[in-house]
Amino acid sequence: EGDGKINIFFVGRLAIAVLFIVSGIEKLISPYQNFLYVIQGYELLKEPLDTWIAIGMPWIELFVGVFLLLGLWINVALKGAGLLFVSFIFVVGQALIRRLPLDECGCFGQLISFPLPVVLTMDAVMLLITIALMKKIDKTSTLSLDKYLLK
Numbered sequence: 263e264g265d266g267k268i269n270i271f272f273v274g275r276l277a278i279a280v281l282f283i284v285s286g287i288e289k290l291i292s293p294y295q296n297f298l299y300v301i302q303g304y305e306l307l308k309e310p311l312d313t314w315i316a317i318g319m320p321w322i323e324l325f326v327g328v329f330l331l332l333g334l335w336i337n338v339a340l341k342g343a344g345l346l347f348v349s350f351i352f353v354v355g356q357a358l359i360r361r362l363p364l365d366e367c368g369c370f371g372q373l374i375s376f377p378l379p380v381v382l383t384m385d386a387v388m389l390l391i392t393i394a395l396m397k398k399i400d401k402t403s404t405l406s407l408d409k410y411l412l413k
Contacts, residue, residue, distance in 0.1 A: 269401055269404050271394070271395055271398050271401035271402040271404070272401070272402065272404040272405060274391045274394070274395055274402070275330050275333070275336070275395055275402050276330075276331065277391070278327075278330055278343055278388060278391065278392060278395075279327045279328070279330035279331035280327065280331070281327070281388065282323040282324065282326050282327030282330070282343065282346075283323075283324060283327035283328060283331065284327075284370065284373070285320075285323050285327075285369060285370050286320045286321065286322075286323035286324030286325075286327060287320075287324060288370050288373045289319070289320035289323070290320045290321070290324065294313075294316045294317050294320075295316070297316045297319070297320065297368065298312060298313060298316035300367075300368030301315055301316055301368075303357075303362065303364050303368070304353050304356075304357050304362065304364070305357075305360075305362060306353060306356070322342070322346070323346065326339050326342045326343050326346065329342075330343065332406070332407050333403060333404075333405060333406020333407050333408050333409070334406070334407045334408060334411070335408065336399065336402060336403055336406055336408050337396070337399065340392055340395055340396050340399075340402070341396075343388075343392050344389060344392045344393065344396070347385050347386075347388050347389035347392060348389065350369070350381070350385045351382060351385045351386060351389065354367060354378050354381050354382045354385065355382060357378060358378050358379065358382065364378060365377070366378070367381040369381060
């Protein structure tokens, strides 16, 4: 810190934070039924679990993103991010294996649309970045509230 070098771990933390914040907010500003329809397209969950996920997932994404952005409870937030990425990989992977008729993931609501193979690759890369951030938590904690609050 302070040596003029870019801390790629800090940048990685911010990238994941922004990804989750944008995804969460985009779903929150739309009716939850839009995301429910996306969830139902993956043919994994039954009522009422699919509705709970449609209502709760955007909040989880938003909170994980905000906590990573602020650097608050980074270990917990990174574990949450990792769990989300593993879940996304499973859901998208099973849709590809089952050849479900899905043109895009629905991950970012109406904002951005990606085909499932692109999403699977992106989630796998983000999971690897998350794991790297966990392994180098000291560098990941640059400019974090944890450094000030958890002394």
